Amino acid sequence: xxxxxxxxxxxPKWRAAWADADLYRTKxxxxxxxxxxAFILEMFPYPSGRxxxxxxxxxxxxxxIARHRRAKGHNVLHPMGWDAFGMPAENAAMENKVxxxxxxxxxxxxxxxxxxxxxxxxxxxxxxxxxxxxxxxxQQKLFxxxxxxxxxxxxxxxxxxxxxxxxxxxxxxxIDGRGWRSGALVEQRELTQWFFKITAYADDLLTALDxxxxxxxxxxxxxxxxxxxxxxxxxxxxxxxxxxxxxxxFEAGIEIYTTRPDTLFGASFLALSPDHPLTKQLAxxxxxxxxxxxxxxxxxxxxxAIEKAEKVGIxxxxxxxxxxxxxxxxxxxxxxxxxxxxxxxxxxxxPAHDQRDxxxxxxxxxxxxxxxxxxDEKPGDFAVGDTAYVGPGTLFQSEFLDGMTIEAAKSATIxxxxxxxxxxxxxxxxxxxxxxxxxxxWGCPIPIIHCDQCGVVPVxxxxxxxRLPDDVSFDKPGNPLSHHPDWADVDCPNCGKAxxxxxxxxxxxxDSSWYFARFASANDLDERAYWLPVxxxxxxxxxxxxxxxxxxxxxxxxxxxxxxxxxxxxxxxxLFTQGMVTHETYRSDDGRWVSxxxxxxxxxxxxxxxTGKPLTVGPVEKMSKSKRNTIDPxxxxxxxxxxxxxxxxxxxxxxxxxVEWTQSGVEGAARFAQRVWSLFxxxxxxxxxVQVSGKSDLRKYNHRAVAAIDKAVEDFRFNSAVxxxxxxxxxxxxxxxxxxxxxxxxxxxxxxxxxxxxMPHLAEACWHRIGGxxxxxxxxxxxxxxxxxxDETVTxxxxxxxxxxxxxxxxxxxxxxxIEAAALADADAASFLQGKTVKKVIVVPGRIVNIVAT
Numbered sequence: 001x002x003x004x005x006x007x008x009x010x011x012p013k014w015r016a017a018w019a020d021a022d023l024y025r026t027k028x029x030x031x032x033x034x035x036x037x038a039f040i041l042e043m044f045p046y047p048s049g050r051x052x053x054x055x056x057x058x059x060x061x062x063x064x065i066a067r068h069r070r071a072k073g074h075n076v077l078h079p080m081g082w083d084a085f086g087m088p089a090e091n092a093a094m095e096n097k098v099x100x101x102x103x104x105x106x107x108x109x110x111x112x113x114x115x116x117x118x119x120x121x122x123x124x125x126x127x128x129x130x131x132x133x134x135x136x137x138x139q140q141k142l143f144x145x146x147x148x149x150x151x152x153x154x155x156x157x158x159x160x161x162x163x164x165x166x167x168x169x170x171x172x173x174x175i176d177g178r179g180w181r182s183g184a185l186v187e188q189r190e191l192t193q194w195f196f197k198i199t200a201y202a203d204d205l206l207t208a209l210d211x212x213x214x215x216x217x218x219x220x221x222x223x224x225x226x227x228x229x230x231x232x233x234x235x236x237x238x239x240x241x242x243x244x245x246x247x248x249x250f251e252a253g254i255e256i257y258t259t260r261p262d263t264l265f266g267a268s269f270l271a272l273s274p275d276h277p278l279t280k281q282l283a284x285x286x287x288x289x290x291x292x293x294x295x296x297x298x299x300x301x302x303x304x305a306i307e308k309a310e311k312v313g314i315x316x317x318x319x320x321x322x323x324x325x326x327x328x329x330x331x332x333x334x335x336x337x338x339x340x341x342x343x344x345x346x347x348x349x350x351p352a353h354d355q356r357d358x359x360x361x362x363x364x365x366x367x368x369x370x371x372x373x374x375x376d377e378k379p380g381d382f383a384v385g386d387t388a389y390v391g392p393g394t395l396f397q398s399e400f401l402d403g404m405t406i407e408a409a410k411s412a413t414i415x416x417x418x419x420x421x422x423x424x425x426x427x428x429x430x431x432x433x434x435x436x437x438x439x440x441x442w443g444c445p446i447p448i449i450h451c452d453q454c455g456v457v458p459v460x461x462x463x464x465x466x467r468l469p470d471d472v473s474f475d476k477p478g479n480p481l482s483h484h485p486d487w488a489d490v491d492c493p494n495c496g497k498a499x500x501x502x503x504x505x506x507x508x509x510x511d512s513s514w515y516f517a518r519f520a521s522a523n524d525l526d527e528r529a530y531w532l533p534v535x536x537x538x539x540x541x542x543x544x545x546x547x548x549x550x551x552x553x554x555x556x557x558x559x560x561x562x563x564x565x566x567x568x569x570x571x572x573x574x575l576f577t578q579g580m581v582t583h584e585t586y587r588s589d590d591g592r593w594v595s596x597x598x599x600x601x602x603x604x605x606x607x608x609x610x611t612g613k614p615l616t617v618g619p620v621e622k623m624s625k626s627k628r629n630t631i632d633p634x635x636x637x638x639x640x641x642x643x644x645x646x647x648x649x650x651x652x653x654x655x656x657x658x659v660e661w662t663q664s665g666v667e668g669a670a671r672f673a674q675r676v677w678s679l680f681x682x683x684x685x686x687x688x689x690v691q692v693s694g695k696s697d698l699r700k701y702n703h704r705a706v707a708a709i710d711k712a713v714e715d716f717r718f719n720s721a722v723x724x725x726x727x728x729x730x731x732x733x734x735x736x737x738x739x740x741x742x743x744x745x746x747x748x749x750x751x752x753x754x755x756x757x758x759m760p761h762l763a764e765a766c767w768h769r770i771g772g773x774x775x776x777x778x779x780x781x782x783x784x785x786x787x788x789x790x791d792e793t794v795t796x797x798x799x800x801x802x803x804x805x806x807x808x809x810x811x812x813x814x815x816x817x818x819i820e821a822a823a824l825a826d827a828d829a830a831s832f833l834q835g836k837t838v839k840k841v842i843v844v845p846g847r848i849v850n851i852v853a854t
Contacts, residue, residue, distance in 0.1 A: 007641025043539030137465025166478030228430025235423025257343030443505030585618035
């Protein structure tokens with residue numbers, strides 16, 4: 001009698017079998033011998049306590065790749081760990097009166113249990129959390145090596161400061177000018193911070209993008225734009241008369257940087273950053289400038305925040321001479337849209353051809369002079385209104401530049417300024433050094449001691465790791481390390497006098513910038529050299545800039561301090577960015593979001609179960625807790641099994657696109673699992689031992705299906721592989737004739753070994769059902785008979801007098817005379833030849849047959 005597959009019974013059984021066999025343990029290079037290595041890595045998760053369907057999709061994709069490479073003879077490293085430091089743990093500590101460490105490790109245990117239920121082929125022996133003292137102790141050693149190399153330094157800088165939480169906020173944590181957690185208006189403060197000198201590798205980080213041919217083009221573009229290399233002019237504007245109100249270092253003039261030197265004849269004013277050194281000096285003498293600086297400090301430090309703010313400024317009363325126009329002077333303003341971190345912190349403004357400059361000039365009635373003439377415009381007719389012209393054109397109203405293209409005018413201007421001795425061609429980068437200081441407890445302590453006599457002193461390596469104290473209090477706002485009674489008190493390792501530890505901890509981006517190397521080996525450089533770079537990295541496009549850029553910096557820095565033998569400096573040879581899992585949203589009349597588990601559907605009508613009231617069905621959006629449109633993976637697993645949850649996330653959309661979670665889609669995947677089982681359940685128990693040969697149509701189909709799935713997985717077209725599986729199962733179920741049984745048995749053998757990539761528990765049950773030897777998860781990839789997947793025939797269109805009338809299937813190596821005879825004998829083509837005389841038959845080999853008749 002046919003049986004029904006029970007995933008809730010089968011799945012734990014096969015996971016136990018894999019664990020007993022230690023199936024997914026990574027082999028050492030010596031054990032692997034000549035087998036090629038494959039390091040498959042998904043971006044490791046933050047231990048929030050619960051998996052979501054986005055996790056299921058991301059890690060199922062990596063599992064498909066890892067299983068495929070393992071089956072094809074690679075030595076696979078497929079590890080898992082936890083990105084475990086960060087503010088959420090501190091927030092939980094404050095809200096729930098629990099230690100961040102206890103909260104984190106409890107969450108890790110819960111999520112690991114969920115991961116294990118998914119049947120992922122992970123090597124858990126290499127598991128670690130970034131909050132493990134062993135891990136962050138190694139990170140502290142790296143920090144000190146980078147410090148010794150000159151890649152770490154300390155300086156005062158502007159930061160976003162939350163006055164309620166008493167901590168620095170990243171730009172991403174400032175929402176509409178307020179702290180993301182406290183809701184307080186964010187201030188700008190100048191604090192002494194630690195920085196990684198990422199700009200030391202700016203040019204290499206940019207040019208190396210061209211060699212990352214297995215990265216998405218959009219990610220390479222995003223990284224290139226973030227690094228932002230620009231060629232321009234750095235020049236000095238001299239004051240029109242000796243100033244009396246500027247310090248000596250500015251008496252020679254004001255240095256500016258511009259990427260548009262061609263527009264110098266359109267210059268209207270100079271603008272200084274509120275943080276420019278000259279601005280600071282002037283503020284000491286001018287209360288209005290000081291007040292303006294204070295007002296600017298209330299805006300966030302991000303470019304986006306500054307860009308959105310109204311363009312405002314204050315006149316310094318100073319003026320400089322135009323370098324080309326005798327007697328022309330330009331007023332010097334302080335403007336809130338000029339960033340101290342870019343160029344020199346000072347710019348010349350050409351309002352006609354820059355929108356920010358134009359908005360500013362219109363507000364303060366400053367001159368607007370057009371100097372770039374658009375194509376097909378006449379000089380006397382063209383003028384700029386409220387929109388700056390930034391398109392192509394030729395220079396006019398610019399003396400020696402008139403008639404030149406923009407690029408030619410840039411070069412000519414730079415040459416002229418260089419000849420005058422007041423500037424030079426210059427390269428600039430948008431990229432800024434990475435500020436890593438954070439005023440919080442739950443992070444990696446910075447291994448530095450501050451001594452009144454010796455200054456900044458590195459913690460000796462023998463004293464690492466500098467461990468976080470367990471007895472901390474979150475009763476006071478700010479960093480618990482700063483007000484701990486004695487943790488920071490320490491003797492200076494140089495002079496022995498009383499000193500104080502650094503109480504800032506490292507940005508959590510640091511923790512995730514080298515973890516791939518730790519997975520490769522804790523401290524064996526030869527083993528790291530064997531495994532790196534990561535062959536396939538998988539994760540969300542939201543990490544396309546910062547995480548990936550910081551990891552690329554870290555791999556270069558680690559190489560240069562002897563911690564990694566990676567000549568290219570590139571940590572990830574291949575990168576894939578997957579789409580999100582989405583779901584409909586549901587909302588009640590009173591504005592409450594309602595979860596999918598709380599609704600019932602009748603056609604298009606959706607009702608809340610608890611109230612019986614209709615709900616408004618909203619747009620399909622990324623699953624999020626705030627919109628309550630999440631699906632709990634545990635619920636899916638307990639209802640349908642882990643394989644169905646995995647299979648659905650891989651089946652409905654190309655993996656780089658979003659996939660919409662639907663109940664009907666999941667039920668369809670569950671039905672497919674039962675169809676697969678019914679196919680194998682009907683097979684003889686020794687079907688796995690059947691040997692076949694020959695070139696029957698079914699054998700050809702089986703081998704072509706294997707080849708199609710093989711290529712689809714290599715190309716990250718998992719949905720195409722799933723489509724092939726659907727068709728293959730249907731074909732095998734229909735092949736019930738007695739003379740097809742041997743070929744059907746071979747097809748089932750191959751199917752189980754392909755299915756294990758996607759539905760590993762079911763594949764194991766099927767393999768066991770037909771008498772397969774060992775575990776199918778350990779089986780090699782099915783051999784493909786090349787002669788069975790090569791087409792022996794070709795289909796040729798038949799044209800009559802140039803119009804397609806039929807088609808002909810014929811042997812690829814058929815002689816031309818046979819092709820002509822077959823075309824003339826074709827019934828459909830012959831119907832168009834009635835009453836006509838065939839003049840000639842033209843055969844284009846492998847492509848077409850054309851019969852010419854009158």
